[in-house]
Amino acid sequence: MSHIFSRQELYDLVWSTPILQLAERFGISDRGLAKTCERFHIAVPGRGYWAKIEAGQLATRTPLWKTDNPAYQSIEIGGAQRHGNPQLAFAAKAAHDAVLAAGQQPVSKMSRCDVEKAAVEASASTGDKPEVKAVAPVTSELIERPHSMITGIVLDIQNATPDQDGGISLEGIRIHECSRTRVIALLHNLARALEPRSVTICKGKSGLRAEMLPDAIRFEILEGRKLVKHEPTPSELRKEMDFQRRRDFATRRGQWLPPEHFYPEYDYHYSAKLSFEVHNWADGARKKWSDGKRQTLEGVLESIADGILYHLHFDKTRREKREEDERRWQHMARRRELQKRRNDREQKRIQFLAELAAYQREAANLRGVIAHASASAEAEPEYWRMIDWAKDRLAYLEAQNATGPLTANLKKQNLFPENDELFDPEGDPN
Secondary structure: OOEEEOHHHHHHHHOOOOHHHHHHHHOOOHHHHHHHHHHOOOOOOOOOHHHHHHOOOOOOOOOOOOOOOHHHOOEEEOOOOOOOOHHHHHHHHHHHHHHHHOOOOOOOOOOHHHOOOOOOOOOOOOOOOOOOOOOOOOOOOOOOOOOHHHHHHHHHHHHOOOOOOOEEEEOOEEEEHHHHHHHHHHHHHHHHHHHHHOOEEEEEOOEEEEEEOOEEEEEEEEEEEEEEEOOOOHHHHHHHHHHHHHHHHHHHOOOOOOOOOOOOOEEEEEEEEEEEEEEOOOOOOOOEEEOOOOOOHHHHHHHHHHHHHHHHHHHHHHHHHHHHHHHHHHHHHHHHHHHHHHHHHHHHHHHHHHHHHHHHHHHHHHHHHHHHHHHOOOOOHHHHHHHHHHHHHHHHHHHHOOHHHHHHHHHHHOOOOOOOOOOOOOOOOO
């Protein structure tokens, strides 16, 4: 049987009942319950806490760490709950909700055997499938005024020099020169689809980027190609035969000519089929779209835009979680440093009072010795010189034990300040 609690409810339980008894009540191990509390940032009583309670002594609770992250507000214990990272599930749900808020269908991973269907919802909580959109024809029309987002990318594509196979290779783009117009049109329409989603695309050091600052993901557009054996042209064969004749003639004359190649052994043949791939990791998200028998990239631009938005919101949620954890880590590090400094000060306080008590005991002993000496009139000069030294020593000790010097020494060492900068309102950390 599963039990669902809020963080506050579970915190109150583990600080009011020993964790071993709670674990037996929930049907799980005490270690498993402790790990659940750790996963959701809930402090548990340390060693000796329950012994102090039973002895009627004061035991300090570690306050509940406050967080507004919805991923940590509901905790399921027992039953068939999933023990995965709650933040990943929350990030996927947040990304899915962001796509829905943009007025689009949910984004999820595309099955290879079912490419004509739209993706199912990323969250496992629903199983609704969106309708299949009609396949749009390939757009090859020239875009005279590309979207301002892609101006730099368009210039790079237009100015790129093709290689011997007609290929154009840029950071994030690898296509045939015949596909320039189509890729520019594709990027233009993608920019228009991303604009209402508050997402921009640009060229970065590592390729094409989609940004929703401060978060960004990398993507690339590739054209399919295959490596085939090169078929020499007649002119290439003639060049090869002419060189071979010159080489044979040089050999007969005792000369040597190094071998030369007049055509490549293999060629790349481009298929005119494009693929769009997001280089990012997001739980349950689709990353790649390709031209196929029943779809083109132009026909799934809205799905691509949704996918980009999904990845960006997934990363945004995880980044915010990391920042929250970093703040919590820094907060705990500061509390531990304060605890260390308090412990050091406590040792100095004990040492100070021990030295004060030792001075007072010595002073009391010296007073007794001096009083006994006053009653003994008959003694050698050596004895009275010792008594004089004892009186000087007693005067020194009484001066050290006086309120004025003591207070000055306490202030100098800052052992009992009025405003304690080492005070921790949350108590000692576990």
